[in-house]
Amino acid sequence: xxxxxxxxxxxxxxxxxxxxxxxxxxxxxxxxxxxxxxxxxxxxxxxxxxxxxxxxxxxxxxxxxxxxxxxxxxxxxxxxxxxxxxxxxxxxxxxxxxxxxxxxxxxxxxxxxxxxxxxxxxxxxxxxxxxxxxxxxxxxxxxxxxxxxxxxxxxxxxxxxxxxxxxxxxxxxxxxxxxxxxxxxxxxxxxxxxxxxxxxxxxxxxxxxxxxxxxxxxxxxxxxxxxxxxxxxxxxxxxxxxxxxxxxxxxxxxxxxxxxxxxxxxxxxxxxxxxxxxxxxxxxxxxxxxxxxxxxxxxxxxxxxxxxxxxxxxxxxxxxxxxxxxxxxxxxxxxxxxxxxxxxxxxxxxxxxxxxxxxxxxxxxxxxxxxxxxxxxxxxxxxxxxxxxxxxxxxxxxxxxxxxxxxxxxxxxxxxxxxxxxxxxxxxxxxxxxxxxxxxxxxxxxxxxxxxxxxxxxxxxxxxxxxxxxxxxxxxxxxxxxxxxxxxxxxxxxxxxxxxxxxxxxxxxxxxxxxxxxxxxxxxxxxxxxxxxxxxxxxxxxxxxxxxxxxxxxxxxxxxxxxxxxxxxxxxxxxxxxxxxxxxxxxx
Amino acid sequence: xxxxxxxxxxxxxxxxxxxxxxxxxxxxxxxxxxxxxxxxxxxxxxxxxxxxxxxxxxxxxxxxxxxxxxxxxxxxxxxxxxxxxxxxxxxxxxxxxxxxxxxxxxxxxxxxxxxxxxxxxxxxxxxxxxxxxxxxxxxxxxxxxxxxxxxxxxxxxxxx
Ligand SMILES: Cc1cc2nc3c(=O)[nH]c(=O)nc-3n(C[C@H](O)[C@H](O)[C@H](O)COP(=O)(O)O)c2cc1C
Ligand code: FES
Numbered sequence: 001x002x003x004x005x006x007x008x009x010x011x012x013x014x015x016x017x018x019x020x021x022x023x024x025x026x027x028x029x030x031x032x033x034x035x036x037x038x039x040x041x042x043x044x045x046x047x048x049x050x051x052x053x054x055x056x057x058x059x060x061x062x063x064x065x066x067x068x069x070x071x072x073x074x075x076x077x078x079x080x081x082x083x084x085x086x087x088x089x090x091x092x093x094x095x096x097x098x099x100x101x102x103x104x105x106x107x108x109x110x111x112x113x114x115x116x117x118x119x120x121x122x123x124x125x126x127x128x129x130x131x132x133x134x135x136x137x138x139x140x141x142x143x144x145x146x147x148x149x150x151x152x153x154x155x156x157x158x159x160x161x162x163x164x165x166x167x168x169x170x171x172x173x174x175x176x177x178x179x180x181x182x183x184x185x186x187x188x189x190x191x192x193x194x195x196x197x198x199x200x201x202x203x204x205x206x207x208x209x210x211x212x213x214x215x216x217x218x219x220x221x222x223x224x225x226x227x228x229x230x231x232x233x234x235x236x237x238x239x240x241x242x243x244x245x246x247x248x249x250x251x252x253x254x255x256x257x258x259x260x261x262x263x264x265x266x267x268x269x270x271x272x273x274x275x276x277x278x279x280x281x282x283x284x285x286x287x288x289x290x291x292x293x294x295x296x297x298x299x300x301x302x303x304x305x306x307x308x309x310x311x312x313x314x315x316x317x318x319x320x321x322x323x324x325x326x327x328x329x330x331x332x333x334x335x336x337x338x339x340x341x342x343x344x345x346x347x348x349x350x351x352x353x354x355x356x357x358x359x360x361x362x363x364x365x366x367x368x369x370x371x372x373x374x375x376x377x378x379x380x381x382x383x384x385x386x387x388x389x390x391x392x393x394x395x396x397x398x399x400x401x402x403x404x405x406x407x408x409x410x411x412x413x414x415x416x417x418x419x420x421x422x423x424x425x426x427x428x429x430x431x432x433x434x435x436x437x438x439x440x441x442x443x444x445x446x447x448x449x450x451x452x453x454x455x456x457x458x459x460x461x462x463x464x465x466x467x468x469x470x471x472x473x474x475x476x477x478x479x480x481x482x483x484x485x486x487x488x489x490x491x492x493x494x495x496x497x498x499x500x501x502x503x504x505x506x507x508x509x510x511x512x513x514x515x516x517x518x519x520x521x522x523x524x525x526x527x528x529x530x531x532x533x534x535x536x537x538x539x540x541x542x543x544x545x546x547x548x549x550x551x552x553x554x555x556x557x558x559x560x561x562x563x564x565x566x567x568x569x570x571x572x573x574x575x576x577x578x579x580x581x582x583x584x585x586x587x588x
Numbered sequence: 589x590x591x592x593x594x595x596x597x598x599x600x601x602x603x604x605x606x607x608x609x610x611x612x613x614x615x616x617x618x619x620x621x622x623x624x625x626x627x628x629x630x631x632x633x634x635x636x637x638x639x640x641x642x643x644x645x646x647x648x649x650x651x652x653x654x655x656x657x658x659x660x661x662x663x664x665x666x667x668x669x670x671x672x673x674x675x676x677x678x679x680x681x682x683x684x685x686x687x688x689x690x691x692x693x694x695x696x697x698x699x700x701x702x703x704x705x706x707x708x709x710x711x712x713x714x715x716x717x718x719x720x721x722x723x724x725x726x727x728x729x730x731x732x733x734x735x736x737x738x739x740x741x742x743x744x745x746x747x748x
Contacts, residue, residue, distance in 0.1 A: 016718035019731035053720025192714030193677030272659035349678035349719035
């Protein structure tokens with residue numbers, strides 16, 4: 001890229017941007033600028049995703065008007081933006097990002113995600129412009145021990161799930177005996193509802209690499225491996241580019257920044273196994289074996305990759321390192337709570353208005369997060385039932401606990417876990433028994449099969465849940481789930497098994513009445529379980545809008561303007577489309 | 589005719605060999621090698637197992653162990669188009685399950701299967717990273733957000 005132009009067009013081209021058509025929008029800008037001879041004047045910058053799903057986000061930055069953000073942009077809108085805004089200096093008001101966008105970003109503290117959606121991840125110069133690789137410079141002027149001390153005093157805890165003190169882990173690795181040491185970046189991101197690691201790798205790959213180099217310097221390693229999920233091709237491509245650029249600029253390779261320190265990084269692509277996110281399984285996988293966990297200790301810090309001392313940290317953990325070194329531990333430690341410092345990124349999804357990645361200071365409550373940055377529920381009239389935190393290892397927390405502050409200990413106290421930060425918002429239409437069944441079907445499929453509690457126990461629990469959601473449940477099933485869940489929790493070999501029952505145990509704890517309704521009344525209170533569905537229109541709630549009539553693919557709804565709808569049960573296929581289409585909870 | 593088949597097999601063996609060569613004798617390279625093999629053929633041809641075992645000095649059973657452990661690997665030829673129905677948490681809650689049921693019913697195959705005419709291979713994935721458009725379906729490299737059974741029917745028509 002040439003010297004930074006003061007006229008820039010930023011287009012969010014991460015995975016979700018691409019899914020929404022960002023490449024086509026970028027191409028449209030390219031040809032429109034070319035047609036008008038403006039290519040010289042404006043830089044088109046392809047950034048990573050900024051975290052909010054507003055289809056394609058486009059920023060136009062000019063010295064005269066500053067930054068103007070447009071949302072939901074499609075190729076056909078481009079000509080107008082170029083004509084009005086770029087040529088005549090009149091922003092296209094109707095396409096500007098609105099209140100939701102503002103609320104989403106106003107309520108965040110972005111440290112790790114600060115550069116995502118702001119810089120061009122494919123150019124190291126752009127990363128340098130915002131302070132990139134200054135932390136590395138600074139670290140090189142310190143002793144390794146001082147670097148570890150800095151991270152320790154900052155109070156950073158691992159963002160991969162368990163929340164272990166990062167400084168302490170680094171110290172263990174530093175003190176472990178071995179000539180060869182390794183640094184591994186865990187980018188396997190297995191939680192099926194979390195994607196912050198991918199977004200960070202796509203939007204700011206250099207930050208993660210810089211964090212790894214600093215870690216390598218601190219513990220005395222010469223080699224680093226990024227273990228990345230195979231489903232993340234764009235992340236792999238940008239990482240590969242970033243590694244090449246860092247090597248070229250002397251930030252990676254031999255004699256880094258002329259300080260006599262050698263360190264290099266390679267990428268290994270995972271092959272699709274959730275359990276490989278577990279650190280010992282991940283190491284087995286890098287060594288070319290089946291990714292099965294082993295009993296700890298010995299911990300990887302003492303005996304890791306190829307039997308050598310190995311540091312494993314999560315992507316987001318590494319992403320925190322450059323800002324901490326650049327701005328000092330005092331700055332970082334002032335954010336968050338006494339025992340959980342800094343921020344956490346959450347993947348906010350489900351029935352929430354602003355789905356996306358949010359980064360908030362620890363200590364904020366779930367309610368503040370959901371109704372602040374999250375903008376509240378996606379359907380205003382339908383209430384929040386609960387939130388699921390931490391994916392398959394986590395749990396469901398009811399509405400009544402939304403004032404729980406976000407920190408490792410408080411979240412664990414509810415029976416859920418912080419996990420990697422998946423946060424799914426569920427409204428009254430979600431069946432909690434079915435959610436528990438969903439997570440178990442995931443862990444049953446992903447169990448590595450080594451230990452019996454996990455291999456057989458989870459399967460039996462899943463069968464019991466299938467029975468209940470199919471309307472064949474008995475009270476014994478519920479008692480069995482409780483007992484088996486607790487047994488697996490205390491007897492499984494690795495973290496996968498030990499936590500897999502959490503979704504069941506927490507829903508039993510907070511949503512027991514839903515289980516009872518399935519078993520005793522053969523009814524699914526949320527009308528989500530197909531076998532227990534029989535839809536009807538509640539006439540008193542029906543606003544006669546006809547949306548269900550238009551949505552029904554089976555022509556099973558009778559409706560005329562000004563009349564309440566009626567469902568023909570003969571024709572109804574129980575597909576639930578009408579239920580989803582109704583904004584007034586008038587179909588049950 | 590049999591000569592032709594023989595010639596085909598020879599060509600294939602040469603292709604397989606070409607994939608293996610850069611990995612020969614390298615420790616810990618089994619998974620990357622299998623990934624390359626799958627990239628080349630769209631699946632891991634069973635006849636490649638023997639040569640791989642020799643090249644890396646491992647037992648064939650170890651290779652089968654890897655192939656069946658990791659979800660990514662596939663031992664059969666695939667369809668011309670791959671449909672990935674997201675079953676991540678957000679998509680599941682927003683109707684992804686009914687969507688998958690619908691596609692399975694329509695194509696008459698289950699997940700991990702290919703239609704007899706090799707038009708589609710059906711897969712499930714856990715989160716495509718665009719939960720805000722849930723439920724999401726990916727066909728080859730194209731994304732379709734906010735899918736409904738009816739929209740799915742239209743989408744599938746685009747792929748022959
Ligand atoms: C079943 C299972 C899956 C895991 N998946 C991940 C993952 O996808 N990403 C991750 O960073 N850590 C994952 N972990 C946690 C890792 O084992 C490890 O604790 C973590 O990478 C350490 O990094 P941190 O200290 O920076 O958090 C998983 C653990 C278990 C038991
Ligand atoms: S759950 Fe489907 S895209 Fe995230």
